[in-house]
Amino acid sequence: MTTAPRYVPASALVTTAMAAEEAAVVPDTIRKWVQLKHLTPAGRRGRSHLFRLEDVFAAERATRRAHERRARA
Incomplete structure (x- = not known):
């Protein structure tokens, strides 16, 4: 079952x-x-990708955790 993408106002x-x-x-x-x-664009403006900040922060946290795990190994 697929879900429809959530509507996100362009200002967000x-x-x-x-x-x-x-x-x-x-x-x-x-x-x-x-x-x-690790990050999926939420929209486009012309040729540019647009992102939701919460998605950006989630990708940043996941990336930092992965780097920390590798550094401890």
Whole structure:
């Protein structure tokens, strides 16, 4: 069973640059998270991806936890 995507107002979405700034990473990191399927864009404005901040923060937390686990190993 598939669910319909939730409607998110465009004002609640941020660009790649804004997402990177909020997560304290560079924009290339946001693009890498998308490539690795750690983060899914919630929309588009022209050719640019738009993201929900809560998704960005979740990807950032998951990535940091993975790095911490590898550092302890």
